[in-house]
Amino acid sequence: MFLFISRPTRTLGNRMQEIRERLGADFAAKLDALHRNALRTGLVSIEELQEAFRKTRDIGHNPNRLNLLWLLGIMFFIMVATPVFYETISFLLGVRCFLPNNYLVWEATRPISDCEFCKGVKAPLILANLTMEEFAPHAYSSLPIIVKKAVAHWPAQQHLNYSYIKDLYESFPDSMESDCQFQHFNSDLKSLKDVWAMSEERSNLSHGAPWFVGWSVCHPGVLAELRKLYPRPHFLPVDAEMPHADFILMGYEQGAVMHLDYIPRLMWQAQLKGNKSWFLAPAPECDHQCQPLSFYVEPGDAVLVDTRIWYHANTIPKGQFSLTVQSEYG
Ligand SMILES: [Fe+2]
Structure with missing residues (x-):
C-alpha cells in the first residue's frame, strides 16, 4: 500500500514544485494545502487532483x-x-x-393534516333530538353531526328575520360602527350598513340580485337581545366554553364558498329558516385517503362540523331565505 501511494506522490510533488516557483508564495501555499488534502484522501493522479479542485471550486457556485x-x-x-x-x-x-x-x-x-379525522367518513352522523348525556360520546368528535329538530323550539325560529335584526341594530346606533367581522361572500354588500340599506324588494329578493352575508354579533347590547331568543343547544356539555360573540349568516342562493374556519373551538349552527346544503371536503393532502361528502339541513336542525379541519361550502335552494345562528363550543 505504501509503495502504491508513494510513487505518484513524488510525481505530483515535482509538478507542484515547478508551479510553486512560477507563482507567488501565497498562491503556492494554497496549492500546498490542496496537495496535502489530496494525498490524505488518496488521490493518485493529476486528473484526480484537477477533479478535486473543480469540485471544491463548484461548492460555492452550485x-x-x-x-x-x-x-x-x-x-x-x-x-x-x-x-x-x-x-x-x-x-x-x-x-x-x-x-x-x-x-x-x-x-x-396551516398545519398538514394527518387525515385521521376523515378516514372512512362517507356521511354525517344523523341523530334524533337527544339529551346531554346521550350526546356526550359525540361531543368532541370530528365527525360531522346533524341533530334533527334540536332547535325547533327556540323562539328565534319564529321571531328572527331580516326586519327584526335590522330593527334591533338600528335601536343601538353605535352598533353600526362596531368593529365586528363581516363576510360578504359573493355579494356586493360590503358592510352591515349596506345590508340594512337595501330596499325591501332587494331584501326579500322580489327584485335585484341574490345576496348572502355573515357577520359576528360582537356588540354587547345586540348580542344580549338576540340571546334572549336562543339558548345554547341543550345537548352540549355543560362545561363547554362559549365565545363572547355569535355569528349570523343569512341570505339567498349563494352561500359560503369553500373555506376553512380559523376559529379556536368546534362550531355549531342552528338552522332557523330555509334549507341549506353543506359540501365538505378533506384537506387536499387527504384526497387519496378520504372523500368529499354533502348533506342538507332543514329549519330546526342543529349541525356540528369541525370547520377548522373540514373545508366547507354551502348553497341555499333557489328563492329560499336562509337564516342561521352560528357559535362555538369547546
Ligand atoms: Fe365557515
Whole structure:
C-alpha cells in the first residue's frame, strides 16, 4: 500500500514544485494545502487532483444551492412581508382589515393534516333530538353531526328575520360602527350598513340580485337581545366554553364558498329558516385517503362540523331565505 501511494506522490510533488516557483508564495501555499488534502484522501493522479479542485471550486457556485436560497427567500417574503404590508396599508387607510380573508396566507401556514379525522367518513352522523348525556360520546368528535329538530323550539325560529335584526341594530346606533367581522361572500354588500340599506324588494329578493352575508354579533347590547331568543343547544356539555360573540349568516342562493374556519373551538349552527346544503371536503393532502361528502339541513336542525379541519361550502335552494345562528363550543 505504501509503495502504491508513494510513487505518484513524488510525481505530483515535482509538478507542484515547478508551479510553486512560477507563482507567488501565497498562491503556492494554497496549492500546498490542496496537495496535502489530496494525498490524505488518496488521490493518485493529476486528473484526480484537477477533479478535486473543480469540485471544491463548484461548492460555492452550485446553481441548485442558489435556486434553493432564492426559493426560501421568496417563501419568506410571501409569509412574512405580505401580512406586514397589508397590515401597514390597513393602518394607513384607517380600515380594520384591508384584506379581510387572507386565505392565501392562512392556507400556506396551516398545519398538514394527518387525515385521521376523515378516514372512512362517507356521511354525517344523523341523530334524533337527544339529551346531554346521550350526546356526550359525540361531543368532541370530528365527525360531522346533524341533530334533527334540536332547535325547533327556540323562539328565534319564529321571531328572527331580516326586519327584526335590522330593527334591533338600528335601536343601538353605535352598533353600526362596531368593529365586528363581516363576510360578504359573493355579494356586493360590503358592510352591515349596506345590508340594512337595501330596499325591501332587494331584501326579500322580489327584485335585484341574490345576496348572502355573515357577520359576528360582537356588540354587547345586540348580542344580549338576540340571546334572549336562543339558548345554547341543550345537548352540549355543560362545561363547554362559549365565545363572547355569535355569528349570523343569512341570505339567498349563494352561500359560503369553500373555506376553512380559523376559529379556536368546534362550531355549531342552528338552522332557523330555509334549507341549506353543506359540501365538505378533506384537506387536499387527504384526497387519496378520504372523500368529499354533502348533506342538507332543514329549519330546526342543529349541525356540528369541525370547520377548522373540514373545508366547507354551502348553497341555499333557489328563492329560499336562509337564516342561521352560528357559535362555538369547546
Ligand atoms: Fe365557515
